[in-house]
Ligand code: ATP
């Protein structure tokens with residue numbers, strides 16, 4: 045299909061948004077109105093119609109899943125070399141690209157580590173435990189505070205001078221030490237992936253010029269969820285040319301808790317007075333009934349921008365609300381329904397999605413799906429990357445590229461067993477701290493030998509020599525082959541067998557490790573849009589590939605993508621931007637949706653937006669489920685149906701299993717509606 049044909053398929057407002065390239069452009073519109081479609085078509089338009097080189101275009105979004113979808117859609121439009129060098133990624137991946145090619149300017153050494161939240165927590169625990177014993181809650185609070193600061197572009201100095209109370213002052217001191225230690229480890233954390241590029245571009249005119257030269261046009265999806273740092277990244281890059289398109293929906297802002305600033309929609313208008321605002325109103329995704337439910341629900345929130353959404357899809361089926369005895373019955377119900385509905389509708393497994401508020405809700409459902417032998421894919425939760433064997437392998441990879449990564453060192457120094465005891469490690473850590481160096485470096489120092497028995501020193505030495513030898517082999521030739529050899533040489537497999545309760549488990553774990561290495565190999569040089577972004581040399585491509593893997597680990601927290609035919613299980617948060625013919629939304633109960641914390645701190649509006657996001661994922665049928673009783677804190681608790689159910693248009697709902705007697709008038713009216721619905725369906 046030519047670009048002209050593609051344009052012809054869009055509605056006039058969409059077309060206008062695609063064609064407008066002379067200045068900043070904001071597309072503000074509700075769910076399913078084709079915002080993402082505008083972005084993907086616009087990329088093709090810029091390349092094919094405006095003759096812009098794809099390597100000058102960067103499109104960013106929030107989740108890996110969304111980035112992957114976007115890549116796929118663009119891939120279908122751009123042929124051959126046309127798409128070469130195009131960046132379609134998450135904000136964090138773009139940040140990683142910038143950091144990697146600006147390492148020297150930023151004062152980092154090659155092969156830096158990316159700390160995942162667990163690593164960061166371990167470091168914080170160390171730092172905070174120095175003065176007094178702290179509990180996990182305190183550590184979590186400080187970690188969240190630091191993360192918020194980073195998202196708001198507040199550096200340690202400012203945090204210290206603006207601290208409002210003792211708690212903040214304490215957190216600010218930890219923040220300062222934490223950053224200092226990260227630097228010493230040659231490491232960055234997740235939030236740094238945005239913060240460091242922003243600070244660099246803000247303070248270093250030469251670096252800014254380099255990146256402005258490299259990126260000429262930016263497109264941002266799900267703009268309502270940008271935080272301060274992310275917005276500044278866009279602003280810094282685009283200030284001069286003023287060539288960008290951002291699309292968003294303030295009703296779908298669901299990441300305020302992670303620093304997202306829906307006000308950025310307003311800020312954009314202030315910062316870019318020439319901003320062209322385009323609104324879309326036709327929804328192409330959902331039936332009229334589903335759309336009305338979404339509109340009615342979200343009308344309960346205050347609005348900055350008024351939006352109306354309409355659909356030509358016809359009313360479709362009513363929305364079913366299924367009340368179950370308890371959570372197990374709820375899971376059973378969803379699983380068995382998918383089984384029958386698939387046959388009735390001659391649908392595929394992938395046409396079904398089950399969405400829920402929290403990952404824990406998936407556990408029972410998984411068991412039921414397994415029971416019925418329904419193939420499913422779970423996003424989040426027990427992810428591929430959170431498996432122990434993968435964490436081990438990742439730690440080896442991290443240590444190989446950055447020997448200063450103490451967290452990685454500690455994870456695997458004794459995996460497989462090398463008879464290095466906790467006493468030895470404690471002395472090693474003390475010694476390294478005194479010297480201000482890494483654990484790995486300390487192993488080879490003369491001074492250590494005076495503090496440890498010879499045997500312990502020898503064992504540590506054997507370990508570091510082993511790692512160094514692998515490193516040399518990697519540098520000398522085929523890095524992946526060297527890594528595979530390392531895993532065989534240390535006989536990780538035997539160790540897995542010793543530690544698994546059954547041989548099949550060990551077997552599967554070993555297979556996972558090989559999958560990881562295969563992934564690493566594939567990702568080396570395979571993602572031209574990223575490697576071409578920086579002028580990197582061949583030698584660091586294994587490092588680049590490893591840091592990409594670590595990032596994916598953090599971002600994705602889910603098994604490797606696969607396109608096989610499976611039911612999708614995911615949180616409402618993770619479902620943003622996606623669509624499915626049949627959607628089940630579980631747990632419509634007070635304290636679950638809206639979540640108890642949100643009720644307590646008064647952020648029910650954000651929960652309502654979350655429900656709105658969930659509802660608007662559905663194309664043809666929507667089923668809401670709830671349980672009358674649910675286990676919490678080891679006890680069966682009575683649940684109250686979610687207040688959001690009362691906010692949906694009563695006439696569009698078809699209840700099942702409701703305990704209280706139904707109003708007979710309503711029932712009759714609904715019967716009529718159903719018949720009318722059927723008639724309109726039949727034509
Ligand atoms: P969300 O807010 O959920 O991210 P969105 O606004 O990004 O939604 P899209 O995902 O781009 O919406 O589009 C929703 C659906 O509508 C997709 O299946 C898309 O292919 C289809 N669509 C978009 N525009 C048109 C059009 N002009 N004609 C027909 N179908 C369209």
Ligand code: MG
Pocket residue numbers: 079080081265621
């Ligand atoms: Mg979208």
